[in-house]
Amino acid sequence: MSTFVSESTTTAPAPxxxxxxxxxxxxxxxxxxxxxxxxxxxxxxxxxxxxxILGPSGSGKSTLLRTINHLEKVDSGxxxxxxxxxxxxxxxxKLHELREKDILKQRTDIGMVFQNFNLFPHLxxxxxxxEAPVVALRxxxxxxxxxxEARKRALELLDRVGLKDRAGxxxxxxxxxxxxxxxxxxxxxxxxxxxxxxxxxxxxDPELVNEVLDVIRxxxxxxxxxIIVTHEMGFARDVADTVVFMDEGxxxxxxxxxxxxxxxxxxxxxxxxxxxxEPAFNI
Amino acid sequence: MSSTATTVAQxxxxxxxxxxxxxxxxxxxxxxxxxxxxxxxxxxxAPAVDYSGYKLVPAKHPGRWVGTVLVALGLAAVLWSLxxxxxxxxxxxAQWFTAQSVVNGLIETLKLTxxxxxxxxxxxxxxxxxxxxxxxxxxxxxxxxxxxxxSTPLLVQLLLWYNLGYLYEKISLGIPFTDVRFFxxxxxxxxxxxxxxxxxxxLNQAAYSAEIIxxxxxxxxxxxxxxxxALGIPAWRRSTRIVxxxxxxxxxxxAFNEIIGLVKGTSIVYVLAYSELxxxxxxxxxxxxxxxxxxxxxxxxxxxxTSVLSVFQxxxxxxxxxxxxxxxxLTPLQKARRFFATHAVKESR
Numbered sequence: 001m002s003t004f005v006s007e008s009t010t011t012a013p014a015p016x017x018x019x020x021x022x023x024x025x026x027x028x029x030x031x032x033x034x035x036x037x038x039x040x041x042x043x044x045x046x047x048x049x050x051x052x053i054l055g056p057s058g059s060g061k062s063t064l065l066r067t068i069n070h071l072e073k074v075d076s077g078x079x080x081x082x083x084x085x086x087x088x089x090x091x092x093x094k095l096h097e098l099r100e101k102d103i104l105k106q107r108t109d110i111g112m113v114f115q116n117f118n119l120f121p122h123l124x125x126x127x128x129x130x131e132a133p134v135v136a137l138r139x140x141x142x143x144x145x146x147x148x149e150a151r152k153r154a155l156e157l158l159d160r161v162g163l164k165d166r167a168g169x170x171x172x173x174x175x176x177x178x179x180x181x182x183x184x185x186x187x188x189x190x191x192x193x194x195x196x197x198x199x200x201x202x203x204x205d206p207e208l209v210n211e212v213l214d215v216i217r218x219x220x221x222x223x224x225x226x227i228i229v230t231h232e233m234g235f236a237r238d239v240a241d242t243v244v245f246m247d248e249g250x251x252x253x254x255x256x257x258x259x260x261x262x263x264x265x266x267x268x269x270x271x272x273x274x275x276x277x278e279p280a281f282n283i
Numbered sequence: 284m285s286s287t288a289t290t291v292a293q294x295x296x297x298x299x300x301x302x303x304x305x306x307x308x309x310x311x312x313x314x315x316x317x318x319x320x321x322x323x324x325x326x327x328x329a330p331a332v333d334y335s336g337y338k339l340v341p342a343k344h345p346g347r348w349v350g351t352v353l354v355a356l357g358l359a360a361v362l363w364s365l366x367x368x369x370x371x372x373x374x375x376x377a378q379w380f381t382a383q384s385v386v387n388g389l390i391e392t393l394k395l396t397x398x399x400x401x402x403x404x405x406x407x408x409x410x411x412x413x414x415x416x417x418x419x420x421x422x423x424x425x426x427x428x429x430x431x432x433x434s435t436p437l438l439v440q441l442l443l444w445y446n447l448g449y450l451y452e453k454i455s456l457g458i459p460f461t462d463v464r465f466f467x468x469x470x471x472x473x474x475x476x477x478x479x480x481x482x483x484x485x486l487n488q489a490a491y492s493a494e495i496i497x498x499x500x501x502x503x504x505x506x507x508x509x510x511x512x513a514l515g516i517p518a519w520r521r522s523t524r525i526v527x528x529x530x531x532x533x534x535x536x537x538a539f540n541e542i543i544g545l546v547k548g549t550s551i552v553y554v555l556a557y558s559e560l561x562x563x564x565x566x567x568x569x570x571x572x573x574x575x576x577x578x579x580x581x582x583x584x585x586x587x588x589t590s591v592l593s594v595f596q597x598x599x600x601x602x603x604x605x606x607x608x609x610x611x612x613l614t615p616l617q618k619a620r621r622f623f624a625t626h627a628v629k630e631s632r
Contacts, residue, residue, distance in 0.1 A: 071509060071512065071513060100518065101517070104512070104515040104516070104517060107515040108514075114509070118504075118507060118509060119510075120525055121529065122528045122529055122603070122605055122606040123606065131514065131516065131524070132514040135520060136515075170605065170606035170609075171606065172608070187513075187514075190515070
């Protein structure tokens with residue numbers, strides 16, 4: 001787990017990685033039935049930035065995260081990554097939703113890690129990580145053996161998250177922490193500009209949380225843009241450049257961890273922290 | 284199993300020091316001592332008994348033994364009557380079991396099963412996808428198909444297909460609402476007994492397998508689709524590589540039920556005088572009047588086919604349970620090998 005820049009990858013080296021992954025969320029609204037879960041949210045995350053989104057459950061954190069890779073369609077507003085619209089295309093004076101094929105292509109730039117891991121249970125750890133690269137490398141005609149190349153990369157990624165020796169194990173043979181680390185390796189497999197984490201440690205036993213957070217901590221220094229929804233306050237304070245506090249579908253306040261944790265301006269933020277922060281800082 | 288002495292270590296230090304006498308294992312005072320209620324002796328001494336010297340004796344199950352003996356006696360009686368009652372006419376069964384006409388009928392039965400089973404599941408897969416689509420028309424058509432073919436008797440369906448010539452004299456391919464015809468044929472020449480049988484069985488099978496496949500697809504967690512979509516895996520690969528292999532676990536047991544049902548279900552095409560196994564046997568016993576032995580011939584063949592299919596089912600299910608269980612249980616063959624291996628070791632000692 002020493003370095004996060006893998007030598008054998010054929011894509012651009014580390015320096016240029018810092019200049020990609022600029023996320024711009026503009027006035028996004030989203031309703032489920034009669035309830036509006038996002039009420040005009042705007043947020044900017046610079047390339048290589050680490051934004052942690054906090055807030056009570058039902059505040060729209062996860063929904064916001066899922067709009068960034070178009071798993072959730074917005075009702076209005078838009079999201080761009082490095083200036084390119086996500087899920088839509090401007091034609092005339094309308095934003096037309098992209099065809100599924102093009103959306104899938106956009107998603108290869110955005111890795112996502114889920115609360116419940118969502119590893120493919122019938123595939124081994126290695127096959128889970130190699131699945132997306134196999135598809136991607138197949139389209140590169142210069143490669144003669146896409147499957148072998150994908151497996152080689154997958155093994156490097158598993159090594160990065162410290163699970164090289166468990167490459168042949170099926171997800172159910174792994175602990176929760178190990179499964180989530182495989183899921184992170186899988187999200188990294190396409191060398192994404194942005195990584196989205198949806199409560200990555202919420203389904204884990206307390207003693208397994210840190211092995212996952214350690215991996216994310218290392219990623220935070222790698223130049224990839226990270227957007228993390230979590231309830232781990234201590235971790236958020238450690239790792240974030242920007243802390244965003246959401247409640248009832250709106251961003252209540254955002255700022256550096258220092259500002260938000262020690263001097264929250266809004267009373268809503270203060271009352272939330274007074275309820276959750278005590279136990280978290282004992283770690 | 285009880286070859287090694289099993290003892291319980293009492294972790295609490297014994298203060299009263301009641302000595303553990305190995306002979307008193309089943310005596311009641313030991314049980315009375317462990318109960319919290321004081322029975323005359325000093326109550327504080329009760330939990331301090333040391334049980335480490337006692338041997339553990341598993342509970343006896345006399346009812347199980349009685350049941351086993353009764354069932355064994357019943358089985359023996361059935362087997363005895365099968366073997367000794369001359370009216371079963373086992374000689375006749377043996378004589379006809381591999382007769383050419385019976386074997387030909389068997390081949391026809393297998394042919395019908397294979398063709399209508401395969402076509403039925405392919406069509407059923409299409410119907411399941413239609414039912415899961417978001418187009419109301421596709422959903423409606425798929426639903427109606429299943430509704431019609433599940434609510435009419437197979438017998439009626441078969442007779443209807445066979446008599447299609449009565450409803451439509453000619454079948455033609457052309458441009459609708461014009462007189463242009465590329466191809467025209469008499470219905471009765473197109474729909475042979477075989478075609479009617481395959482049509483009837485296939486369409487009926489498709490209606491049932493559509494629901495089985497749909498159930499299997501629905502059993503796969505939505506998160507799997509989301510994860511695949513988030514990784515940018517294309518739709519076709521998502522279904523074949525991620526969803527179907529997991530759906531198979533739910534599909535296979537019921538699907539094999541259906542196929543086994545279909546093997547015997549083909550016997551219904553005797554109404555079309557189609558010479559599959561059951562019709563062949565009927566023809567023979569109408570001539571020889573040996574009804575029961577010949578029905579036994581057909582039955583035994585159905586048993587053989589079902590047994591072979593069951594073995595296939597076991598191994599195919601095992602293949603798809605990779606990753607679903609932490610460790611795959613041993614197959615019967617592996618168990619047998621291990622059994623003989625360990626016993627061989629014991630004998631050599």
